[in-house]
Amino acid sequence: MTATMTQCLLRLVEEDYTLADYQSDIAPRWCAGCGDSAILTAIQRLCREENLPPEKTVFVSGIGCSSRLPHYMNAYGFHGMHGRALPVAEGIKMRRPDLHVFVTTGDGDCCSIGAAHWIHAIRYNMNMTVLLHDNQVYGLTKNQASPTSPRGLQTNTTPRGACLEPLNPLSVTLGVANVSFVAQAVDWIPGLLYDIIAQAHRHRGLAFVRILQRCPEFMDHFYDDAVRDPTKTRILVHGDGLRLSPEVSRIYRNQEAHDPLDMARARALASLGDEIPVGVLYRDPSVPCYDDLRAGERPNTPDLIRTVLDEEFDKVTIWPQIGATPLGAE
Amino acid sequence: MAQASMPLARPTDTPDAPEAGSAPEAVALRPALFARYGALEQLRYDFPLVLVEDDGDGPVLQPLTQVMDAIVRQTAAPGPAGEALRQLVLRLEDAIRQRVAGGESDTLANLCRTCAADLLAASQEPPFGPTATNLDRAREALHVDGLVIDCDGATPKAVLAHAWKSVHAAKAKEFRKKIDGLILRLTDILKADFTRSDEAHTPAALESAIGASYGAAFDFHALSRVLSRGRAGEGLPKERERRIHWVLFVLRSQRFYGPGRSSERKPGQPEPHGFIFESCAAALDAFRERLPAVLEFVKALTIAELEIENKYRAELHDPVFERFDESDLSAEQLALLPASLVCLRDGRTDTAETVQAFEALASGLSIKVLIQTDDILGGTSPEPSRTAFGVGSARLAAMAMGLNSAYVFQASSAHLCRARERLIAGLRHDGPALFCVFSGAVETAPHVAPYLLAAAATESRAFPTFSYDPSAGPDWAARFDLTGNPQLTADWPLHRLEYQDQAMQRHGEEVAFSYIDFAACDRRYARFCQPGAEAEWGEDMVPASACLESTPEANGGRRPYVLTVGPDDELRRTVVDEKIIEAARRCNDAWRRLQELGGINNSHALRLLARERAVWEAEREREAPPPGAPEAAASAVPTVEPPAEAEVAEVAEPAAAGDGPWIEVSRCTTCNECTQINNRIFVYNDDMQAEIVDPDAGTYREMVEAAESCQVSIIHPGQPRNPDEPNLEDLIARAESFN
Structure with missing residues (x-):
C-alpha cells in the first residue's frame, strides 16, 4: 500500500507528543490516594502512544469527582450537565466524526441521574470510549450512597446502612441490545488499566469500561483485600483480549482464558461474587454503529440543505402563468 | 451446446x-x-437481458428469465394453488420475449404493462377476474426495471455502456461524499472564524442571528459590547483564509461529476465533462485538455485534507504545491476521477484506431476500451496466408495481456451476463481496461441466430471467456481467470x-x-x-x-x-x-x-512433477526392504514427543539494591501520596509513575511514612541510611512489614 500524497505531506509536519502535551495548566484537585489520578495517567499515556492530536480529541463529562477530568487534559473538553455527558458526546460525534471522543463519568452521573442516557448510548453504539469511574460512593458531595454502593454501607444518606443491593453496571450494560464492548479495569493495576483503555479506544463502536476506583476519603480500605491479595482478581486473557506481560502474569496467577465473543460467560463473569474480573468481558466488532447508519450518502453541506429545502418548497409553490392575462383585465 | x-x-x-x-x-x-x-424465441435462456437501473448493490445485468423466476418464487403459492399464477407469469415472459425478438426496445415495466394488457384482452375475462388479479400480483412483485435488449450486433456496446454508467454512478456517489465532507469541514472553519469576528458581533448581525420572534427580548447593543470585550485571540490568518476560499471554489466548480441532484445546479454553472468517446484519440485529447483542471483539482483536494487537519505549513507545503505537475499525480488521486469509455467495432473502425487503442491502454490512464468483434474467422478471399487463415481478430485480448498493466476481459455476447462480475471488476479497475466482445452478428452466417453463434464461439474455443486482472495479486494464478468456459480441462x-x-x-x-x-x-x-x-x-x-x-x-x-x-x-x-x-x-x-x-x-508444473516423481520412485526403490524383512520395521512411524508445555516466563524479583529503599515503579497508580510526603525523593517519570531518584533527599521517617500511605504498598523503605536519625528503632520496626 503506497501512502497518499496527503499522508506524505502530513508526515512532514508530524509531531511526536509527550505526556506533558496532554497535561493542562490546572493541577488535578483530587485527594491524595484517589484512583482518578491513575485513570488520568493511563489516558494521557494512551494519547501519547496513539499520537492523538490534542485538537482532534474531546473529553466529555457530567458532574462528579471523575467529571473533573476534562479540566486536566490539554484537549477539547466539555464539562456538561449532571448525567448528560453521553448525549453531548453523541452530538459531538455525529457532527464531527473525525474527533476521538472520550466520556468520563462516575457511578452517580452514569448509573443514577444519567441511567436513561447510558442505556440508549449502549444501544446507539456510537464510536466513542466511555470510562465509568466507579468508586461506589458520592465523593464530590461528601459521602452519600450511590447506586453501586454495597449493601450496608453507612453514608450521610444511609446512616443505618444502604438497604438495597447495588446495581451492577457490567451486567446492566451486557443486557442492552447492540452492546459491542464491555470491559472492567481496576485503578491499582496501572499496566492492565492502560491496556484495557487502549483496547477500548481501538474498538470501533461504543466501548464501555467500568473502572473500580478507590476513594481514600469515603471508601478507605474498601479494596484493601483485593489490592493486597492478587488471587482475588481474576484476569481474563485471550488472543483477542488481554495479553499479559510476564511481570503482571507473575503476580496475578488467577487467570481465565475467556473468549470476548462468549456472551453467556461474559454475563456469568460480570456477576462473580467473591472475585473481581479484570479484562475484556465482551467484544463484538460487527455490531453496527449508529453514526455509520445515520451518516447518509452525502454530508449535509449548506448547498445540499438549501437544494433539498428548495425542492420541497417547490412542490407546493404556485408558479405564475407566464403570458396569462391578469385577473379582471379582460 | x-x-x-x-x-x-x-x-x-x-x-x-x-x-x-x-x-x-x-x-x-x-x-x-x-x-x-x-426456434430460439420459444426457449428460456440468458436473453432477453434486462439492463437493470438500480442504485443498490444488485446485479446490473439480469436475464429476463431470472427476473420472472424471482416473481414466481415470491408470489406463487406452492403446489396446485399457485399453478395458475406460475403459468401466467411464464406466458407474460413469453409475450415479452416475442416482442423483444420482434425488434421492440423498451423498459421492462412498459413491456410488462403492454403484454399484461394483451394477455388480459385475450383472456376475455370480466374485470377483476383471476387473470387480472394474478397479473396485478405479478407486476407488484416486479422490483427491477431497465431496458430489455435482445442479442444482436448492438448488444456489446449497450451492455458495456450500461455497466460503465452504473460504475460511474457509484463512483460519483463516493466522490461527492468525499468532496462534500471536505467542503463541510472547510466551511466549518470559515464559519467558526466568522462567529468570532467583529462583523458577526455587530448589533445588526446579532439581531438577524436571533431572529424576529425573540428579538424584542434582547439588547443587541449591550450584547455586542459584551461579546467584543470577551473575544479572545485573533481570527484566521489572511493567507489561510484566502487559501481555504480558493480550495472551496475549486472543489465546488469541478466538472468531473455532476451535482447529484438535478435541481442543485446553479444557473451559469458549466455542464460536467462527458467521458464516453468515439475514438481513443478523442479520449486522449480530452485527457490532455482537462489535465490543467485535474492538476488544480488534485492540488485543492490535497490542500483541503491538510487544512482540515490544521497541518498546512506554508513554509513546507507552499514549495510543494508551486512545483506541482503531472508527475505528482498519484494513482489513488486519479482513481477518484471518472474513467473514459471508448467503444470501437472491429471491422468498422480503422485498423489505425485499434493500434491507437493499444497505445491508450499502454498509457496507464483510466481508459476503458470496448473492441466489439463481429467476425472472428476473417475473410477467405483474397486468400490469406496459411498461418492467418481463419484467425481474424480473435487474438486482440490475448495480445493485450502482454501490456501487463491493463485489465483484459474477453467473452462473447452470450456469456456477458454470466461474466458480469468480471466485467464490472474491469470497469472498477483503477487503470486501463480492454473488453473484447464477440457479438455473434456475423453477416456471412445470417441463418444462425447471433446468440447461438456467440455461444458457439465460446463453446468451440474460437473465442474463449477469460479475464486478466493485474490488481488481483502478484502471480498468474491470482490474476488470470479462465472459468466460464465449458469443460475447462478438455480440448x-x-x-x-x-x-x-x-x-x-x-x-x-x-x-x-x-x-x-x-x-x-x-x-x-x-x-x-x-x-x-x-x-x-x-x-x-x-x-x-x-x-x-x-x-x-x-x-x-x-x-x-x-x-x-x-x-x-x-x-x-x-x-x-x-x-x-x-x-x-x-x-x-x-x-x-x-x-x-x-x-x-x-x-512447467508437469515437468516438475515428472522430475519429482522420478526422484521419489528412485528413492523408494533404493529404500525398499529386502524381501522377507519384518513388516514391523517398515510400518514403524517415528513418534514425535509433544513439545513440553511452554511455561510463563518468570521474571526475577527486582533486585533490592542491598539494604537501600526501592519501589515497584510499574505498579504505581499516580495517587500523589508519596510525592506529597517528599517530592525530592519521589519523582514521577515520563509515564507519570513514581521513582526514587534520591533516597538521601529526605529522612528515613518520610520513607517509612510513604510506604505506609502508599495505597498499593509498592514502596520498600530498606534500612536507614543515616544512623543518627532519631527514633530509628521504632521506624525500623514499622518498616519491617514493607521490606
Whole structure:
C-alpha cells in the first residue's frame, strides 16, 4: 500500500507528543490516594502512544469527582450537565466524526441521574470510549450512597446502612441490545488499566469500561483485600483480549482464558461474587454503529440543505402563468 | 451446446432421418448440435437481458428469465394453488420475449404493462377476474426495471455502456461524499472564524442571528459590547483564509461529476465533462485538455485534507504545491476521477484506431476500451496466408495481456451476463481496461441466430471467456481467470447427439464441438466444406476432432468430417478441407496456451512433477526392504514427543539494591501520596509513575511514612541510611512489614 500524497505531506509536519502535551495548566484537585489520578495517567499515556492530536480529541463529562477530568487534559473538553455527558458526546460525534471522543463519568452521573442516557448510548453504539469511574460512593458531595454502593454501607444518606443491593453496571450494560464492548479495569493495576483503555479506544463502536476506583476519603480500605491479595482478581486473557506481560502474569496467577465473543460467560463473569474480573468481558466488532447508519450518502453541506429545502418548497409553490392575462383585465 | 447455455430443447426438434439425394451445395450448414435450438424465441435462456437501473448493490445485468423466476418464487403459492399464477407469469415472459425478438426496445415495466394488457384482452375475462388479479400480483412483485435488449450486433456496446454508467454512478456517489465532507469541514472553519469576528458581533448581525420572534427580548447593543470585550485571540490568518476560499471554489466548480441532484445546479454553472468517446484519440485529447483542471483539482483536494487537519505549513507545503505537475499525480488521486469509455467495432473502425487503442491502454490512464468483434474467422478471399487463415481478430485480448498493466476481459455476447462480475471488476479497475466482445452478428452466417453463434464461439474455443486482472495479486494464478468456459480441462467440449437413421432407428454418439463446427456455419468457408448425406458415408471418413491430433499422413488418407444439418434438419457428414483442420489446430494450440495460464496442464508444473516423481520412485526403490524383512520395521512411524508445555516466563524479583529503599515503579497508580510526603525523593517519570531518584533527599521517617500511605504498598523503605536519625528503632520496626 503506497501512502497518499496527503499522508506524505502530513508526515512532514508530524509531531511526536509527550505526556506533558496532554497535561493542562490546572493541577488535578483530587485527594491524595484517589484512583482518578491513575485513570488520568493511563489516558494521557494512551494519547501519547496513539499520537492523538490534542485538537482532534474531546473529553466529555457530567458532574462528579471523575467529571473533573476534562479540566486536566490539554484537549477539547466539555464539562456538561449532571448525567448528560453521553448525549453531548453523541452530538459531538455525529457532527464531527473525525474527533476521538472520550466520556468520563462516575457511578452517580452514569448509573443514577444519567441511567436513561447510558442505556440508549449502549444501544446507539456510537464510536466513542466511555470510562465509568466507579468508586461506589458520592465523593464530590461528601459521602452519600450511590447506586453501586454495597449493601450496608453507612453514608450521610444511609446512616443505618444502604438497604438495597447495588446495581451492577457490567451486567446492566451486557443486557442492552447492540452492546459491542464491555470491559472492567481496576485503578491499582496501572499496566492492565492502560491496556484495557487502549483496547477500548481501538474498538470501533461504543466501548464501555467500568473502572473500580478507590476513594481514600469515603471508601478507605474498601479494596484493601483485593489490592493486597492478587488471587482475588481474576484476569481474563485471550488472543483477542488481554495479553499479559510476564511481570503482571507473575503476580496475578488467577487467570481465565475467556473468549470476548462468549456472551453467556461474559454475563456469568460480570456477576462473580467473591472475585473481581479484570479484562475484556465482551467484544463484538460487527455490531453496527449508529453514526455509520445515520451518516447518509452525502454530508449535509449548506448547498445540499438549501437544494433539498428548495425542492420541497417547490412542490407546493404556485408558479405564475407566464403570458396569462391578469385577473379582471379582460 | 453446453447444457447451461441452452437448457431446454423441444423433443420434436431432434433431427429427422436424412434423405438421400438432397442438393448439398445449396444448403446453409449448421452444426448438428444446433438442431435442437431451431426456434430460439420459444426457449428460456440468458436473453432477453434486462439492463437493470438500480442504485443498490444488485446485479446490473439480469436475464429476463431470472427476473420472472424471482416473481414466481415470491408470489406463487406452492403446489396446485399457485399453478395458475406460475403459468401466467411464464406466458407474460413469453409475450415479452416475442416482442423483444420482434425488434421492440423498451423498459421492462412498459413491456410488462403492454403484454399484461394483451394477455388480459385475450383472456376475455370480466374485470377483476383471476387473470387480472394474478397479473396485478405479478407486476407488484416486479422490483427491477431497465431496458430489455435482445442479442444482436448492438448488444456489446449497450451492455458495456450500461455497466460503465452504473460504475460511474457509484463512483460519483463516493466522490461527492468525499468532496462534500471536505467542503463541510472547510466551511466549518470559515464559519467558526466568522462567529468570532467583529462583523458577526455587530448589533445588526446579532439581531438577524436571533431572529424576529425573540428579538424584542434582547439588547443587541449591550450584547455586542459584551461579546467584543470577551473575544479572545485573533481570527484566521489572511493567507489561510484566502487559501481555504480558493480550495472551496475549486472543489465546488469541478466538472468531473455532476451535482447529484438535478435541481442543485446553479444557473451559469458549466455542464460536467462527458467521458464516453468515439475514438481513443478523442479520449486522449480530452485527457490532455482537462489535465490543467485535474492538476488544480488534485492540488485543492490535497490542500483541503491538510487544512482540515490544521497541518498546512506554508513554509513546507507552499514549495510543494508551486512545483506541482503531472508527475505528482498519484494513482489513488486519479482513481477518484471518472474513467473514459471508448467503444470501437472491429471491422468498422480503422485498423489505425485499434493500434491507437493499444497505445491508450499502454498509457496507464483510466481508459476503458470496448473492441466489439463481429467476425472472428476473417475473410477467405483474397486468400490469406496459411498461418492467418481463419484467425481474424480473435487474438486482440490475448495480445493485450502482454501490456501487463491493463485489465483484459474477453467473452462473447452470450456469456456477458454470466461474466458480469468480471466485467464490472474491469470497469472498477483503477487503470486501463480492454473488453473484447464477440457479438455473434456475423453477416456471412445470417441463418444462425447471433446468440447461438456467440455461444458457439465460446463453446468451440474460437473465442474463449477469460479475464486478466493485474490488481488481483502478484502471480498468474491470482490474476488470470479462465472459468466460464465449458469443460475447462478438455480440448473440445463433448456433447451427446441423438438422431434417427433412414431405417428410423435411434442412434447416439459423443460429438466434439470444435472450431471446425463453428467455421462450418460461415458461408465464406462453405467452399472448404463438402456435405454428404447418409448414402454417401463411407469407411474412409473419420471425425475431424479425432484427426486434429495427428498428421494427414497418419490419417492414412481418410477424409475428416463434421456432422452438420441443413434447414431441413437432415444430418450430413461434411468433409472439411485440410486448411480448416490446420486452423483448428492453431485454435487448439491457443486454447492450450490459455489453459496453461489458467493452471490446467501447466507444462512447467508437469515437468516438475515428472522430475519429482522420478526422484521419489528412485528413492523408494533404493529404500525398499529386502524381501522377507519384518513388516514391523517398515510400518514403524517415528513418534514425535509433544513439545513440553511452554511455561510463563518468570521474571526475577527486582533486585533490592542491598539494604537501600526501592519501589515497584510499574505498579504505581499516580495517587500523589508519596510525592506529597517528599517530592525530592519521589519523582514521577515520563509515564507519570513514581521513582526514587534520591533516597538521601529526605529522612528515613518520610520513607517509612510513604510506604505506609502508599495505597498499593509498592514502596520498600530498606534500612536507614543515616544512623543518627532519631527514633530509628521504632521506624525500623514499622518498616519491617514493607521490606
